[in-house]
Amino acid sequence: MSLKVERVQGDRGVESFYLWNVVQGLAVTVRHAVTNLRAPRAVQTTNYPEEKKVMPPGYRGKHRLVPRPDGSPKCTACMMCATVCPARCINIEAGEHPDPTIEKFPVQFDIDLLKCVFCGYCVEACPVDAIRMDSGVYTFAEFNRSDFVAHKEQLLATLSQWAEPR
Amino acid sequence: MNETLQQIKERFQEAVAVESGRDGDVVVMADTRSARGALLEVIGKLRDLGFTVLTDLAGIDYLQYPIQQPGRFAVTYILSDLKRRQRVRLKAYVGAQDPVLPSVTHLWQAANWLERECWDQFGIRFEGHPNLKRLLNHHEFVGHPLRKDYPMRSRQPLSENDSLMDEMVVRLRQKGLLLPGIEAQLATPGVRVSDHGEEAAPGSPSFGARGGAASAAVVERITALPGVLGEPEFYRDLHTELMFLNIGPSHPATHGTLRALVALDGETIMAAVGEIGYLHRGFEKSTEVQTYNGVIPYTDRLNYVSAMMNNFAYCKTIEKLLDIETTERTKAIRVVIAELSRIVDHLVCIGANLVDLGALTNYWYLFNVREKAYDIFDRLTGARLTNSYGRIGGLARDFYPGCGDDILRVLKETEKAIADVEQLISHNRILLDRLTGISAVTAEEALSRGWTGPLLRASGVDYDVRKAFPYDGYEQYDFEIPTGTVGDTYDRFFIRFYEMAQSARIIRQALAKMPAGPIFPDVKTAALPPKDDTYNNIEGLMNHFKLIFEGVKVPPGELYDSYEAANGELGFLVVADGSGKPFRNRCRPPSLLAYAAFPEIIEGHMIADAIATLGGLNIIAGELDR
Ligand code: SF4
Ligand code: SF4
Numbered sequence: 001m002s003l004k005v006e007r008v009q010g011d012r013g014v015e016s017f018y019l020w021n022v023v024q025g026l027a028v029t030v031r032h033a034v035t036n037l038r039a040p041r042a043v044q045t046t047n048y049p050e051e052k053k054v055m056p057p058g059y060r061g062k063h064r065l066v067p068r069p070d071g072s073p074k075c076t077a078c079m080m081c082a083t084v085c086p087a088r089c090i091n092i093e094a095g096e097h098p099d100p101t102i103e104k105f106p107v108q109f110d111i112d113l114l115k116c117v118f119c120g121y122c123v124e125a126c127p128v129d130a131i132r133m134d135s136g137v138y139t140f141a142e143f144n145r146s147d148f149v150a151h152k153e154q155l156l157a158t159l160s161q162w163a164e165p166r
Numbered sequence: 167m168n169e170t171l172q173q174i175k176e177r178f179q180e181a182v183a184v185e186s187g188r189d190g191d192v193v194v195m196a197d198t199r200s201a202r203g204a205l206l207e208v209i210g211k212l213r214d215l216g217f218t219v220l221t222d223l224a225g226i227d228y229l230q231y232p233i234q235q236p237g238r239f240a241v242t243y244i245l246s247d248l249k250r251r252q253r254v255r256l257k258a259y260v261g262a263q264d265p266v267l268p269s270v271t272h273l274w275q276a277a278n279w280l281e282r283e284c285w286d287q288f289g290i291r292f293e294g295h296p297n298l299k300r301l302l303n304h305h306e307f308v309g310h311p312l313r314k315d316y317p318m319r320s321r322q323p324l325s326e327n328d329s330l331m332d333e334m335v336v337r338l339r340q341k342g343l344l345l346p347g348i349e350a351q352l353a354t355p356g357v358r359v360s361d362h363g364e365e366a367a368p369g370s371p372s373f374g375a376r377g378g379a380a381s382a383a384v385v386e387r388i389t390a391l392p393g394v395l396g397e398p399e400f401y402r403d404l405h406t407e408l409m410f411l412n413i414g415p416s417h418p419a420t421h422g423t424l425r426a427l428v429a430l431d432g433e434t435i436m437a438a439v440g441e442i443g444y445l446h447r448g449f450e451k452s453t454e455v456q457t458y459n460g461v462i463p464y465t466d467r468l469n470y471v472s473a474m475m476n477n478f479a480y481c482k483t484i485e486k487l488l489d490i491e492t493t494e495r496t497k498a499i500r501v502v503i504a505e506l507s508r509i510v511d512h513l514v515c516i517g518a519n520l521v522d523l524g525a526l527t528n529y530w531y532l533f534n535v536r537e538k539a540y541d542i543f544d545r546l547t548g549a550r551l552t553n554s555y556g557r558i559g560g561l562a563r564d565f566y567p568g569c570g571d572d573i574l575r576v577l578k579e580t581e582k583a584i585a586d587v588e589q590l591i592s593h594n595r596i597l598l599d600r601l602t603g604i605s606a607v608t609a610e611e612a613l614s615r616g617w618t619g620p621l622l623r624a625s626g627v628d629y630d631v632r633k634a635f636p637y638d639g640y641e642q643y644d645f646e647i648p649t650g651t652v653g654d655t656y657d658r659f660f661i662r663f664y665e666m667a668q669s670a671r672i673i674r675q676a677l678a679k680m681p682a683g684p685i686f687p688d689v690k691t692a693a694l695p696p697k698d699d700t701y702n703n704i705e706g707l708m709n710h711f712k713l714i715f716e717g718v719k720v721p722p723g724e725l726y727d728s729y730e731a732a733n734g735e736l737g738f739l740v741v742a743d744g745s746g747k748p749f750r751n752r753c754r755p756p757s758l759l760a761y762a763a764f765p766e767i768i769e770g771h772m773i774a775d776a777i778a779t780l781g782g783l784n785i786i787a788g789e790l791d792r
Contacts, residue, residue: 002649024593125714127707
């Protein structure tokens with residue numbers, strides 16, 4: 001049960017010659033350089049923003065509201081997402097739905113993306129699968145703070161990256 | 167109850183009560199004059215019994231707590247016996263009127279910053295503390311934010327930086343580097359000490375030993391130092407003046423918002439003091455209004471390099487409070503992910519440290535594989551850094567198909583990258599010369615400073631929470647605890663290579679026998695029902711509603727629980743009041759006590775070595791400042 005960290009003494013034997021290890025090190029770096037030159041596509045970096053990384057399914061990107069077949073939101077304004085949100089960044093205003101079979105709907109549904117911590121709790125909390133974070137969008141840039149608040153229309157128009165059936 | 171604790175009980179009669187909590191024995195000190203007087207004696211007795219390490223010290227404010235308590239505040243001392251693997255939680259109650267307790271700084275160096283934090287957050291004074299100054303909040307801050315009557319959202323304008331000169335003067339005095347006559351000037355009210363000795367207003371003291379007769383004492387002192395003594399005579403003229411320099415708070419080499427004010431003689435640090443709090447965001451206060459699950463995204467931001475370990479640490483604490491056990495599958499997944507996170511954390515530590523030392527190539531090799539590990543986290547949890555993967559009782563998601571194979575593949579690549587790096591550095595004399603013998607910390611000192619994790623192990627103490635207080639089934643895995651011998655930067659740096667190898671061993675074992683089954687235990691009061699139930703049956707929907715609106719309800723109680731995070735013992739002291747929200751969340755970050763030691767252990771070394779030491783301590787500001 002005793003694994004000891006080995007103490008390499010820098011001033012003994014071959015190690016005392018600085019150059020020997022430099023040569024050894026060069027062997028490693030040159031090997032890497034040759035590998036990378038042979039297969040430049042395998043290099044880890046991407047030419048952002050020309051190339052963008054595609055996020056895997058399940059990645060928590062920008063939110064979207066799932067529409068019904070008629071295009072109106074599936075959301076029933078139950079407030080569960082707004083309650084569970086640790087950042088308190090969802091603002092919903094509920095209204096009576098004209099269709100008597102649907103009780104309520106959100107007149108207003110705003111998410112402040114500057115406050116959002118992208119934890120995904122809202123998606124987990126929604127009892128009717130009306131909000132998702134599967135847009136795959138992970139970069140936002142705006143000129144005004146107010147533009148970071150995503151409104152209902154924008155959230156409805158956002159599409160899933162993985163083209164799942166709605 | 168422990169027999170010896172029984173003796174303590176008998177000896178101190180009504181001043182002391184001994185209870186047994188789910189986390190071990192609890193010694194409770196009443197809020198009376200005699201009890202407060204006996205506190206040091208009780209602590210001394212506990213030390214004699216083997217509880218020689220102060221793991222944590224934190225306040226609790228019981229105002230508005232539903233169960234009547236013997237005093238408004240309680241200061242909790244977590245004392246550990248590393249040999250017998252036991253802990254005792256000592257609770258000293260103290261009333262609202264002028265709360266004051268005796269300081270334990272003379273027993274443990276760790277108590278210094280812990281008591282400062284407690285004073286800062288709760289306004290509890292510690293008599294005999296050498297420098298009871300605020301720690302996390304700004305020095306102009308008014309009030310004590312963790313008190314229950316401090317409003318959550320109140321704001322205060324704060325303007326002036328802390329020059330830290332008050333602490334520096336004390337330090338210089340201790341080292342005998344202060345000019346005679348300056349102390350008297352400092353005691354004069356209204357004298358503002360400038361950050362820069364040169365630009366101080368007329369009449370204000372200067373700290374430089376600026377040649378001439380007045381500074382002779384200082385010059386003499388410096389030139390008597392062992393390193394200086396060996397120098398040729400004519401170099402002596404160089405040691406004439408101390409220069410003050412701020413390292414940080416925004417310096418690329420500190421890898422976070424840390425500040426150290428150093429007094430330099432040439433490049434050698436003669437005296438240093440530290441300041442933290444630049445990334446303090448009130449983790450403990452803000453999480454009091456969140457549900458237990460709502461705390462998890464906050465824990466992501468503690469040590470953000472290995473966020474999921476914090477998630478699991480918190481979940482584990484709450485599960486213990488709830489007295490539920492998670493499923494075997496969840497335990498195994500937590501082990502695999504935690505160990506992978508540990509590897510990632512060490513990769514970042516080693517890579518960044520080597521950049522500071524000028525060995526950039528290693529950084530690329532290590533960060534390449536880290537990127538691949540993050541790709542797995544991405545797919546598994548839905549986020550790269552702030553994963554929020556743990557849930558009270560279980561996990562956010564199960565493994566995706568093929569996740570285990572992905573992890574094994576990345577593990578292999580990681581091992582290759584590590585082998586490359588080892589070939590580059592492990593016999594490289596330039597690096598070895600930079601690390602060997604720098605800022606050595608003995609085992610005894612490391613224990614007194616409250617160090618844990620790789621830092622403590624580098625000093626030769628084989629304490630690991632995974633072995634001492636096993637959780638998540640760590641006892642079934644075959645792994646070893648590497649230890650160092652000298653406790654210098656070399657040991658603190660290279661021990662991480664050994665730890666990564668052990669983590670890889672654990673991951674392989676855990677993946678090989680990954681149990682099938684659900685990720686949540688069948689506990690309706692903690693686990694969200696499966697989505698099918700929520701969508702399709704009313705019972706599931708009702709349960710879902712209750713859990714979302716009220717949170718997981720935890721019965722009243724409190725306990726301290728710890729987890730072996732990448733940087734050491736990550737502890738949570740949680741007080742539950744029966745509602746769905748924690749009454750008090752205390753986080754014991756390993757980095758805090760590591761950084762508390764930093765200014766002292768770099769004294770006598772060069773600036774560049776101090777940076778290497780800092781890298782070896784691997785301070786993560788998010789966790790340090792909370
Ligand atoms: S992802 Fe989290 S923070 Fe963002 S809106 Fe949803 S619940 Fe709120
Ligand atoms: S939880 Fe779902 S249904 Fe309820 S308000 Fe949010 S999005 Fe709408």
